[in-house]
Amino acid sequence: MKPPASIRLKPDQPETGKSPGLRNRPRKVAESIKDWITDQNLVPGDRLPQEQELIKTFAVSKGTAREALKVLETQGLIQTRTGPGGGAFITEMPASRARALLANHFFFKNLTISDIYELRQALEPEMAANLAIQLGDQEIATLEKTMVVYDHPPKTIEEEQQQRIAELEFHERLAEFSTNPLQGFICGFLISLLKDLAVCRRIYTRPNPELRERGLSYQAQLIEAFREKDANAAQSIMRAHMASAKRLMEVQEAIVNRGFLPG
Amino acid sequence: MKPPASIRLKPDQPETGKSPGLRNRPRKVAESIKDWITDQNLVPGDRLPQEQELIKTFAVSKGTAREALKVLETQGLIQTRTGPGGGAFITEMPASRARALLANHFFFKNLTISDIYELRQALEPEMAANLAIQLGDQEIATLEKTMVVYDHPPKTIEEEQQQRIAELEFHERLAEFSTNPLQGFICGFLISLLKDLAVCRRIYTRPNPELRERGLSYQAQLIEAFREKDANAAQSIMRAHMASAKRLMEVQEAIVNRGFLPG
DNA sequence: AGATATTTGTTCGTATGTATT
């Protein structure tokens, strides 16, 4: 259990230079602890020194040390446990937290449906091709289990919305299966945006039978291509799927944005 | 100055449920403040209530309130200023911080050159096509200014390395020019990985004339396509550029990983 | 330019909650 980190932990802000001495100490302490982590080649599961020891080592007060640890915890680098043998433990940042942090960056950016689908269109076909030669029966079964949620017309508006989420989760599963961590994370992030974006939430509350039927058809074809391990087929099916979904969603976005909607 | 956020600020961890009462209060306070921000439709530049007021409002101690603010600061949501009229101000998270936070997630994931270039190959050609019909003379001039750093063979190892970085910065500029915030950010993030990844740093210290010459040629063609606003040409040039760079870098990665290297 | 008021930043002592043994 040694393989050290492949990326250097970099400071969050490139050292503004104009903090004369004592300002923002917790942040600096946090950076020092990061350096210490890399120096010691610590891996997830390892424990940091205890609070008192950190206080002595870095010559700061308890409050400052705690704030520094809070920084690292927020960054997803450590988790703390109470009790004997407790303390701060190196941890791998779960994708969910990484997504949440990243979403903050786009909070005021006013993303559009088109922005998101442009990337899905660029990424998911390739991902589908990769998955075709890789997925086993069990994974394919998981995908099919997700599909049963929307393999029939919705009876209520609530079911309509649940089906939309389930359709997205089909693609979320695909992302989880990706062996390229970057590809998997980014595709998953795009899905999470589609789940959270205010525009999307509004769109999902409106009936849209075409989106469901087409999606279902494409996904069924996709499963078939996965079964036959046909990468080319999977790629072109996904390409068509994304192009179709993009078009339909953009129409909905335009309608919703023009306020042709109750509420 | 009203347009409210388009994405809901979501809690970082999906509420484990097993924290009975007093545990992890700062995090909960931070979440409450987030809710308050969304409720009030605050935009970057707006000020949060002062420390003392937060302490009263949320009925916590100063230390806890400060830790909560630290969380929000780490998430890039606020910045604080001292002095009269000071306090915590809503702020837009700079891309640099978002990149740093995201990089933490991949810290223990052992990304490979191939992982990164698979995505560049999928994203940058499309981006180039978009930019072709959008870039003005001034932006193109900026790109050309970056290129002069590596338009000649390097004389020293240090220059070699500087040239590699400059080549990457050419693409970083492209990402900055993108009008799709997602596309721009992700392409920029991939570049930043290539700058920081330990494998890459090692690769860049070795002479590699082919990489430079080919890159230079492709980028010159790209500039030409931008000038003529030829989206198709830009796209296919970038596709070829990425394919070529991917191949060359993978070869280098294999060599470096086998330890055929001094040091 | 300098004094002052305001607000965040830091420290310390103490008390409490919580998990392990």
Next chain:
DNA sequence: TAATACATACGAACAAATATC
């Protein structure tokens, strides 16, 4: 169950930064 070790929380006092007069 009790003891213990540790994180967590509180409040008061002090230090530093900065805007305003």
